[in-house]
Amino acid sequence: MKILLIEDEPKVSAFIKKGLEEHTYEVDQAYDGFYGAKLALEKEYALVILDVILPRMNGVEVCKTIRQHNLTLPILMLTALGSTDDKILGLDSGADDYLVKPFEFQELLARIRALTRRSQESVGTEVLKMADLELDVQKKTVHRSGVPISLTAREFALLQYLLRNKERVVSRVDIIEQVWETSFDTGSNVIDVYINFLRKKIDRDFTPKLIHTLVGMGYVLKEMEEK
Amino acid sequence: MKILLIEDEPKVSAFIKKGLEEHTYEVDQAYDGFYGAKLALEKEYALVILDVILPRMNGVEVCKTIRQHNLTLPILMLTALGSTDDKILGLDSGADDYLVKPFEFQELLARIRALTRRSQESVGTEVLKMADLELDVQKKTVHRSGVPISLTAREFALLQYLLRNKERVVSRVDIIEQVWETSFDTGSNVIDVYINFLRKKIDRDFTPKLIHTLVGMGYVLKEMEEK
DNA sequence: CTTCAATCAGGAGGATTTTCATGTGGCGGT
DNA sequence: ACCGCCACATGAAAATCCTCCTGATTGAAG
Incomplete structure (x- = not known):
């Protein structure tokens, strides 16, 4: 699981990175807001994080920038300040959670687990759409032109991933990592086969x-007239 | 008596939880609005509370969300802000009472008593329905097509959970956490067995x-024609 | 001591996932 | 235009996983 760490203090950054990696996260570092x-x-x-x-762009701005491009990825803000005003400012700018330095590393881990777990859940009803295709994440149902379509767990996961990235080309590597949750390439053609299954069910x-x-x-x- | 405490500051949350538990309440904690x-x-x-x-969803939104699903459970809002505007906003969004931090613990207890007393008076007759199946939360009775069905405590709790989430697919993890109240996965198949019990009693x-x-x-x- | 609820354990059966073998078509090179 | 190659498509078989059920065991309550 990949985490982006945006923190300018080299020591703090290195410390967090090391700790996270010991817990099997992969960490990319950025030392200023712009690059982050x-x-x-x-x-x-x-x-x-x-x-x-x-430097170059403060955390609140980074937060806003990410949200403007309507990415829904969880953002955990760190700060040395603990006042309510700062907290409000942070959360208003689109952060999902807030941690005041200094903090217990265990707490950081707990919040990371919470945020990443929750990123898949939802309170209301999340429905992904594309043309006349609808997928309800909670109910695990799929309809095309109102016709209910039944998918298996993998088929559903794959379609969900494609819908979340509609209009965007996703590579086999992306799919294997996100849907099958392995990066281990076994030279197999599972993906092709599953794309085929989906085509039969939702496109045929x-x-x-x-x-x-x-x-x-x-x-x-995507919607596209065949050549 | 179960109380849900939604508060992001670990220290504050732990303090309140401890205090309430000393007064024989059972407390579940949520550290962000979404999960709450x-x-x-x-x-x-x-x-x-x-x-x-x-983080993730502020108190006012949480309040609205709960009210939208027309639950009548009492909501007690906490805030560090004391202005009238905030108070109005809170009460408008559906909160039943309002407490400004910092507060005396005694006062919190008093208000909790007040709110829960009120709800007990209003003879809460909550009945969950689905097709011809009815479950009375207070009376602990279940009927299908008018026929009374007797369930054990676990069976009842499981059915109640399924009813609260009807139409929505619930995973084993959800069920273990919410009905059995452990997240500890024992690799057991209790859930399967209980689903089987329920099927015998309400579906067979x-x-x-x-x-x-x-x-x-x-x-x-859900109601659904078998394939 | 008896009864009933709750949980555990194991195997049958079925559904899903994966692999394998083969077919097809587009594209670059000649 | 032809050929061969590579990437992809497809069907069916094989392997694996998941669910359901039965019966045994534990534990608590009366």
Whole structure:
């Protein structure tokens, strides 16, 4: 699981990185807000840990920037200040949680677990849509043009991932990592097979086709007239 | 009597929890609004104590969310701010009472007593329904098509949880955490066994079947024509 | 001591996931 | 235009995982 750590104090940053890595997280570091924001937008992280006081761009701005690009990734803010005002400012700018320095490392771990676990849950009903295709994350149901479609667990997970990244080409590596949760490439063609399953279920009997393959690149979910 | 405490400051939360437990209340904790709302909707509490400033979802939103799902459970809001505006905002959003931090613990206890007393007077007759299945939370009775069905305590708790989450797929992890109140996975199959008990009692002799299993995902309670 | 609730353990059966073998088509090179 | 290659598609078999059920065991209550 990848975490982006944006913190300018080299010692603090190194300390946190080391601790997290001992708990099997992968950590990317940024030492200023600008570079941090850049990384957050370009790569895919499970979580961002963000100091408030940073060179080039402060934590609140970084937070806003990420949210403007409506990424929903969890942001955990760190600060040396503990006043209510700062807390409000942080949460208003789009942070998901807040930790006051100095903190117990155990607490940091607990909050990370909480945030990453919760990123998959939801209180209300989360429905992902694309054209006439609808997927209800809670109910685990899928409809196309109102017709209910039943998927297996993997098929559902794959479709969900494609929907979350609709209009964007996702590579096999992305899919293996996000849907199968292994980066271990076994030279197998499971993905092809599952794409095929999905096509049968959600594209075969409908138009327009939504699943498209970009040879040598991966797959996209989008509305597109076939050539 | 179960109380849900939604408060992000670990120290404050721990303090309140401890105090309440000394007065024989059972306390569940949530450290952010999102998770708090989730718990409030899924489980049954006599009261919610809710901080205004929270990660992920602030107190006012949590309040609204709970009220939208027309639960009538008493909500006691906590805040560090004391201005009239905040108070109005809180009460408008559906809170039943309001306490400004810092407060005397005695006062908190008094208000809790007041709020829970009130709710007991209003003969809470909460009945969960689904198709021809009815479950009376207070009376602990279950009927299907008018036929009384007797369940054991666990069976009842499980069915109640499924009813509160009807139409939504609940995973084994959800069930273990909410009904058995352990997150400790013992690799056992208690849940399967209990689902089986419930099926025998509420589905075996009736149509349509209400309990459905989604392989690899969990169980749902819903009306559904079998494939 | 008896009874009933709650949990555990193991295997059958079925559904899902994965692999394998093979077919197809587009693209670059000639 | 033709050929061969590579990437992808597809069907079916194989392997694995998951669920359900039964019966035994533990534990608590009367």
